[in-house]
Amino acid sequence: MRTLMLAVMVAFMGLLATGAQQNDEPSLLDPRAARARLEQVYEQIHPAAVRIETRPEGVGSGFFISPDGLVLTAYHVIEDTQRFWVRSADQRRYPAEVVGYDALRDIALIKARVSQRMPFMELETAKAVHRGESLMTIGNSRGAFIAPRIGVVTSIGRTIRPDFPSDLIASTMPLAPGDSGGPVLNTEGKVVAIAVAIGREAQDGQEAPVFQSYATPLLGLDSLLSQIKAGYRRDIPFMGVSLGQLSDDEARAVGLRQGGVVVMELLEGYPAATSGLQPPRRLSENRVLADVILEVDGRAVQSANDLIAYVRSRQVGDTITLKVLRGSETLTIKITLTPKWRSG
Numbered sequence: 001m002r003t004l005m006l007a008v009m010v011a012f013m014g015l016l017a018t019g020a021q022q023n024d025e026p027s028l029l030d031p032r033a034a035r036a037r038l039e040q041v042y043e044q045i046h047p048a049a050v051r052i053e054t055r056p057e058g059v060g061s062g063f064f065i066s067p068d069g070l071v072l073t074a075y076h077v078i079e080d081t082q083r084f085w086v087r088s089a090d091q092r093r094y095p096a097e098v099v100g101y102d103a104l105r106d107i108a109l110i111k112a113r114v115s116q117r118m119p120f121m122e123l124e125t126a127k128a129v130h131r132g133e134s135l136m137t138i139g140n141s142r143g144a145f146i147a148p149r150i151g152v153v154t155s156i157g158r159t160i161r162p163d164f165p166s167d168l169i170a171s172t173m174p175l176a177p178g179d180s181g182g183p184v185l186n187t188e189g190k191v192v193a194i195a196v197a198i199g200r201e202a203q204d205g206q207e208a209p210v211f212q213s214y215a216t217p218l219l220g221l222d223s224l225l226s227q228i229k230a231g232y233r234r235d236i237p238f239m240g241v242s243l244g245q246l247s248d249d250e251a252r253a254v255g256l257r258q259g260g261v262v263v264m265e266l267l268e269g270y271p272a273a274t275s276g277l278q279p280p281r282r283l284s285e286n287r288v289l290a291d292v293i294l295e296v297d298g299r300a301v302q303s304a305n306d307l308i309a310y311v312r313s314r315q316v317g318d319t320i321t322l323k324v325l326r327g328s329e330t331l332t333i334k335i336t337l338t339p340k341w342r343s344g
Contacts, residue, residue, distance in 0.1 A: 034134035034187055035150055041189040042136060042148040047089040048119040049138040049146045050112075052096075052181060054081040061139040061182035062086065062110070063121050063191065069094070069114035070229070072123075073181030074196045074216075075101045078108055086112040089146050100228035103236045104312065106165045106196045106216050108181075109228045121183055123225070124190035125218045129153055129169050135186060137195045137215070139179030149173045149182075151213065160199065160214060162309035168214040169193050175213040184215045193217045235339030237314050240270020241277065243304040246292075255287035257325065261304050263291040275335045277324065294330075295323035311337065 029037065052060040052073055060077030064070065071086055078084050078098065086094045094112040101108035112118075129135070130153065137149045151173030158168040169184070175198050184193035193215035200209035218225075224232075242265035251259035264280065266273040280290040293301050297320055301307050314320065316339050324331045 028130070028132050029134065029187060031134060031152065037187040038134060038136040038148070038150050038185070041185055041187065042138065045119075045121060045185065045189055046138055046146050046148070048121045049089060049183060051087040051140040051145060052077055052084055052110075053087055053093070054078065054084040056081065059140050059178045060180050061137075061178065061195070063138070063183040064088075064112075064118045065109075065120050065123060065191075067117040067120055069096075069112040069118055070099065070120075071096065071110045071112055072183075072191075072194065073108050073110065074194055075103050075106045075108040076196070077181040078110065079103070084110070086110070088112075088118065098233075100230070100232045102224060102228060102232070102234045104165065104234060105221075105224070107194060107221075107224075107228065109225075121185075122190050123218055124186065124188070124192045125220060125222045125225070127190075127192070128219055129156060129186070129192050129217060131155060133186065135169075135171055135173060135184050135192065135215075137173050137175060137179055137182045137184050137213070139175065139182035139195060141176035141178035149175055149179065149213075154212065156217075158214065160197070160201075162305045162312065164197060164214075165216045167217065168196070169217055170212045170214055172211070173213045174211075179213075191218065235316050237311050237316050237318065237337035238270065238340040239311060239320075239335050239337065240267040240272040241265065242267065243293075243307065245304050251292075253286075254290075255283070256290060256292065257328070258292065260325075261293040261301050261307055263293065263324075271335050271338055276331070276333045277322075277335075278326070289327055291331075292325040293322055294325055297321055 048064045050062045052062050062071045062073030065072050086096045096110045096112040099109040099111050133153045151171045153171045155170045158170050159166040179195050182195045183191040186192050195215050197214040200211050244262040244264040246259040246262050248259040263277050277291050280288050282288050296310050319334055319336045322333045
């Protein structure tokens with residue numbers, strides 16, 4: 001079965017993002033009182049939660065945001081699918097189609113072909129989430145159907161990897177594959193975020209990595225959500241290369257002048273394949289000819305993460321310029337960014 005919850009391993013606490021939400025801290029409910037309130041919220045609001053069933057076989061989560069069948073979910077839940085359906089809390093199954101999405105934020109809006117008015121959830125786009133706040137996700141992991149997962153916010157404004165959404169909310173909610181796209185609700189019963197990822201990260205004073213779940217916040221997204229409702233579709237810019245990282249010592253061991261970001265593979269059908277870049281070629285037992293990316297648009301590239309983050313900051317259709325070292329040659333290579341192809 002395809003896993004729809006993106007799993008991450010965060011190695012360092014130094015990956016805190018800038019731009020964390022700065023609203024004044026509210027007075028928070030006692031954890032036991034907050035849990036009791038969230039359990040009440042679940043009883044009242046879970047009929048508006050859904051399970052998303054995809055082909056190829058997969059399961060994700062989502063929730064109605066309007067009585068006519070609009071469902072908000074995580075983009076990666078439906079990204080590589082040929083068809084998908086929405087199963088409501090009363091076990092009715094509806095075919096659905098994409099309305100719009102922002103792949104960079106991992107948000108998608110789909111429309112279920114419902115035959116009656118549906119219960120729906122209210123979005124909270126004006127009030128920030130705070131550290132220590134109790135939240136609840138409603139999801140479909142571990143074989144459960146539209147089940148609650150309660151936890152506490154551990155940090156906000158997180159960037160866990162350059163190929164993931166930024167400004168995430170981290171929490172102790174015990175999420176698992178199948179919960180992606182589920183609504184993250186506060187004690188007022190409003191959706192403040194969408195569940196998108198899980199992982200383990202090292203924390204001060206802890207020997208073993210600590211489990212965390214991550215959600216993309218809805219704070220300030222009124223305009224974006226309106227655009228998505230109108231059919232806006234934002235893809236992630238993509239070169240079509242697999243990258244590796246070599247230290248200077250590793251590079252010298254295979255006959256390269258210096259280490260850095262190495263082109264390992266060119267993916268068929270993407271612009272990098274016809275750009276002039278080359279995958280590594282073995283010249284002898286101890287010598288390899290490889291393309292080492294030194295710069296992108298005049299900016300030094302120190303790591304694969306640097307390059308990925310920069311490419312994600314551009315738009316589909318933009319052309320980037322790479323400075324590449326190949327043996328004793330320094331090359332200039334241009335690549336026009338395209339979306340990552342979706343099957344179906």
